[in-house]
Amino acid sequence: MSVGQSNSTRRPDGAALVIAVILAAISIIIFWQTSQMRVPPIQQRVGPTVFPYIVAAGLGLLAIGTLISALRNGFPARSKDDYGPIAWIIGGLVAQILLLSTAGFSVATGVLFALTAKGFGRGPLWQTIPIGVIFSFIVWFIFARGLQLSLPMGPVERFIVTGSF
């Protein structure tokens, strides 16, 4: 991705071009999906397709606007972002999604907690994962037991609450 810092270079903003393409693609997808709908003749004029067509047309125009803005370097200067921390945090969210059904809320969310802290430079994981699991268990206990929120149980929760796995 190029960083459009100065107007003097006049090089098109690559990332903004990508955004324009994505907007155009979404517009086309909405057009195409809406045109596939089978609408009874009585709803032709005021049916469920009217609004999607308006939105798709709007997105199409915005794609063109974004394209022009990209060519003119109309986007604000961007900070130089580090992708390492983002990878840690997204990794934490993915790990939680995959672990929830088998390991339960506390363990899965504890891993998310530790990997997020890692993204902000706090480690090591062998310390932060236990901290996260304990914290998540306390949160689970308050919300699942106290406020009757339905949160997935795993071996840890079952053992502490019922005394057996």
Place this chain on the structure above:
Amino acid sequence: MNTFELLGQGLIAALQVQNLIYALIGVTLGTAVGVLPGIGPALTVALLLPVTYNLDPAGSLIMFAGIYYGGMYGGSTTSILLNTPGESASIVTALEGNKMARQGRGGPALATAAIGSFIAGLIATLGLAFIAPFVVKFALSFGPADYFALMILAFVTVSAAFGDSPLRGLTALFIGLGLGIIGIDQQTGQTRLAFGVLDLLDGIEVTTLAVALFAIGETLKTAADREQVEASVMAVKGSVWMTLEDWKRSWGSWLRGTFIGFPIGAMPAGGADIASFLSYSAEKSFAKKPEEFGHGAIEGVAGPEAANNASAAGTLVPLLTLGLPTTATAAIMLAGFQQFGLQPGPLLFANNASLVWALIASLLIANFMLLVLNLPLIGLWVKLLTIPKPWLYAGILVFATLGTLGANGAMSMGFGSVRISFELVLLLVFGVLGYLLRRFGYPIAPVVVGLILGPMAEQQLRRALSISQGDPAVLFHSPISLVLYAVAIIAVLLPMIMRMRGKGAVLGQLASDED
């Protein structure tokens, strides 16, 4: 019954112990999230929606409104002591407030912010109580075409009128509108844009989108941005009490801020950040000592802080009377009403009068609570600022995923023995979207408002068109709708003219509309 009687009955209901407790929880949480950087009232209300599912509707709504008010109070603390606004409406407060703190006058700065917020909240809530019945009477004559025009006006003011780029504001809005189409069409039962995914048939949850954009997006952006400097907390030195001169200089600013903020919130002309910014420029031109601006002028704290609270109360006018949210927090509060099967609008005042008036009355009480929470207990809130970032954001993500699971924890997808919560996958996808929006300078609030208001606008549009049998000219028949379209056009053109006259930079500061 007149407004006094209704408000009196509301006060009796609001003074019930249960409702007082809800209000206290709301303002306490609201102050806390206002103080903490990275989370705002919109996110907090979104996270609490699933928790309140089984609770009393009136109590929950009182709590949400308390969070909204509290967030406006708390944000000033962070701005003054940390120079990092806790929520976007306090950006302006940081300009003078932090300078005052550096000079050892942090105490009076916090005091003028709290007392100004109190006075503004009080006047503006009374304004809400007395204006709402008139708007309701007026709104009862609205037809579908008028409502549609009103929503177009809201779309324009939320996305295009303010912020540094109408293009990016409108793009954010249309992303929200596009997401709003997904699912089963309410009127015909046809599926739209679900791509065969069963979990998408019910549409995208406003809470999931809001939590993802605000919590996950903000966390990713904060973690990735290397240029973000670690700001140091200024200790509150000296007396928190204002001197006689401080009082003399503040009271006019409080009142001016109130009368700027309330109409801006009520009109739908944008969020609290716009109000606080306009108040700041008004104070600058009214000031007896303009040379102090930029070096810690107390008027620059008093006015904007009053303005942002007044506009929060003003926002409740269109929300309660017309069902029209004009900020992200209001949009999520609307989702809260809908969760309890209530639809804000003129009919709410007829069918649920006791609930509405209890809510308005408890805002008056919440204001007194906030004054106590924010003046004598200020030291407690300052301690929140010392939580290290890794723990703060890790905790935010724990609660973000907890709220999402609590709202819709069905493990409907998966492979083998591993089951996956579709809602959490959506949370991740929208979280990445939130990061990208921030990175490329797109505002967040229009996405949320578009998702919740889009389907409502579509409904009114289709009603209007089916009355006219498909003739779009019906949209421009009534004088009300013509006036609304005219206001919408002015709302787009006026900032453009301001921008051309070289005021683009200051408008750009309003871009991060997140309250």
